[in-house]
Amino acid sequence: MTETPLPSEVDVRGFLAGTVACHTEADLASKLKLSRPLRIKLGVDPSSPDLHLGHAVQLRYLRRLQDQGHLPVLIIGDATARVGDPTGRNATRPQLNAEQAAANAQTYLEQAGQVLDLDRAEIVHNGDWFDRMGFMDAIELGAFMTVARMLERDTFATRHAAGVPIGIHEFLYPLMQARDSVEVRADVEIGGTDQTFNLLVGRDVMRDAGLEPQVCVTLPILPGLDGVQKMSKSLGNAVGLKDPPTEMFGKVMSVPDAQMAEYFGLCTDEDPQRVETLLAGSPREAKAALARSITAIYHDEDAAARASAEFDRVFRDRGLPDEIPESELPTDLVEDDGAWIVRVLTHLDLAPSGSAARRLIKEGGVKVDGEKVQDEQARLSRGSHALVQVGKRRFHRVVVP
RNA sequence: GGGGGAAUGCCCGAGUGGUUAAAGGGGACGGGCUGUAAACCCGUUAGCUUAGCUUUCGUAGGUUCGAAUCCUACUUCCCCCA
Numbered sequence A: 001m002t003e004t005p006l007p008s009e010v011d012v013r014g015f016l017a018g019t020v021a022c023h024t025e026a027d028l029a030s031k032l033k034l035s036r037p038l039r040i041k042l043g044v045d046p047s048s049p050d051l052h053l054g055h056a057v058q059l060r061y062l063r064r065l066q067d068q069g070h071l072p073v074l075i076i077g078d079a080t081a082r083v084g085d086p087t088g089r090n091a092t093r094p095q096l097n098a099e100q101a102a103a104n105a106q107t108y109l110e111q112a113g114q115v116l117d118l119d120r121a122e123i124v125h126n127g128d129w130f131d132r133m134g135f136m137d138a139i140e141l142g143a144f145m146t147v148a149r150m151l152e153r154d155t156f157a158t159r160h161a162a163g164v165p166i167g168i169h170e171f172l173y174p175l176m177q178a179r180d181s182v183e184v185r186a187d188v189e190i191g192g193t194d195q196t197f198n199l200l201v202g203r204d205v206m207r208d209a210g211l212e213p214q215v216c217v218t219l220p221i222l223p224g225l226d227g228v229q230k231m232s233k234s235l236g237n238a239v240g241l242k243d244p245p246t247e248m249f250g251k252v253m254s255v256p257d258a259q260m261a262e263y264f265g266l267c268t269d270e271d272p273q274r275v276e277t278l279l280a281g282s283p284r285e286a287k288a289a290l291a292r293s294i295t296a297i298y299h300d301e302d303a304a305a306r307a308s309a310e311f312d313r314v315f316r317d318r319g320l321p322d323e324i325p326e327s328e329l330p331t332d333l334v335e336d337d338g339a340w341i342v343r344v345l346t347h348l349d350l351a352p353s354g355s356a357a358r359r360l361i362k363e364g365g366v367k368v369d370g371e372k373v374q375d376e377q378a379r380l381s382r383g384s385h386a387l388v389q390v391g392k393r394r395f396h397r398v399v400v401p
Numbered sequence B: 001g002g003g004g005g006a007a008u009g010c011c012c013g014a015g016u017g018g019u020u021a022a023a024g025g026g027g028a029c030g031g032g033c034u035g036u037a038a039a040c041c042c043g044u045u046a047g048c049u050u051a052g053c054u055u056u057c058g059u060a061g062g063u064u065c066g067a068a069u070c071c072u073a074c075u076u077c078c079c080c081c082a
Helices: A007-016 A025-032 A053-067 A098-112 A135-142 A147-152 A154-162 A168-184 A193-208 A245-253 A257-267 A272-280 A283-298 A301-316 A341-347 A354-362
Strands: A021-023 A039-044 A071-076 A122-125 A188-192 A215-219 A326-328 A338-340 A366-368 A385-390 A394-399
Touching: A007 A025, A021 A025, A021 A193, A025 A215, A039 A053, A039 A168, A053 A071, A053 A188, A053 A215, A053 A257, A071 A098, A071 A168, A122 A168, A135 A168, A147 A154, A147 A168, A168 A193, A188 A193, A193 A215, A245 A283, A245 A301, A257 A272, A257 A283, A272 A283, A283 A301, A338 A341, A341 A354, A341 A366, A341 A385, A354 A366
Parallel strands: A039 A071, A039 A188, A071 A122, A188 A215, A326 A394
Antiparallel strands: A021 A215, A366 A385, A385 A394
């Protein structure tokens, strides 16, 4: 018994396309009826200066709402960054100092601007209000939460059970985030599904402040390049929005096959029909299309095409990349019979230590001018130019004085 | 305040006097293969011009022919009781 959807229901569906959950749809429907731009809050902690595709999932969603006429309210969490969001952490986060937070915030905005139109967004820093609050204000905020409720959270439950310490300040984090919602009078707050608890606390705190509770919309979490854990810079499984084209392309090529569909959906604007066709075909081709599509978003079509061509050249055909760093060896590295390969490798940072360099040679991972180096004692003769290669993808041209 | 426990290599984690530079796993790196920096298989994973030497198991001392393993003090952390 399907009924004809009311106009607001249509709006709700459009609003929520691609999201995971919404608390509550009824609230959202009534907010949409206000026929004014909704204030969409996204809180970001400048804890790490580099944004990656995981952040972009949220930014891209925000961009869509922005294009529907809503107003993104970006909260730069310079205060919250100094506390550290415990979500998903099995250890207390390092607390940032004010300068680090400020510097990170700057680069954050630069990168967010690749996705969002910052001229049509409101940007605020939560230090503006938290720095003014006194200790008693914080206590009052703390009265909002019960220890039992906090301990129900998986993050804390796990840590508590494992005997990993939990700082009191970490309990305050969700309350700070909730307080932000009051300050900016958020209509809607968005975040990853792992943020559900934090988002919902905002509803309670807003209600108490005599405001309409915000609608909480959660978005899927993008898995990292390992295909298992969530994308995160500290896990080293992230594709940075600032990554140069070839690196971005290459990293996407290392996404496990099973995650391709998810990446297409969350990171690209590709038409679902086309995606289906691609996924039905050669996985190699599909992934190349994915990599190209993503690279084009953060660079341009041209750069993506070049990155794609270079990838084929370097990895499929075992050729040389476009740009190879070049440098001249310092003279103190060069002896009468030339420059010792082990020293050259460590000097160029192609190996972290002499022992590691020797190991690489033993493993057959070092080539000079395309020839595998067999002898650890090999020298690059004086006055020569040499192309040094380690593994499949690290190249360096050196001039031996 | 009282009692108990823990600190090991990039991470997790075994190891309670002697082939222990330290099991196993993860990660990373290298090789092979390929459809890619997927998957799979193999190898490497402290430093040092390396058949050898030096340093490493929270810190500082001590016992011993010999210690990550025993003792003392210190530091840090966790748990339980109050």
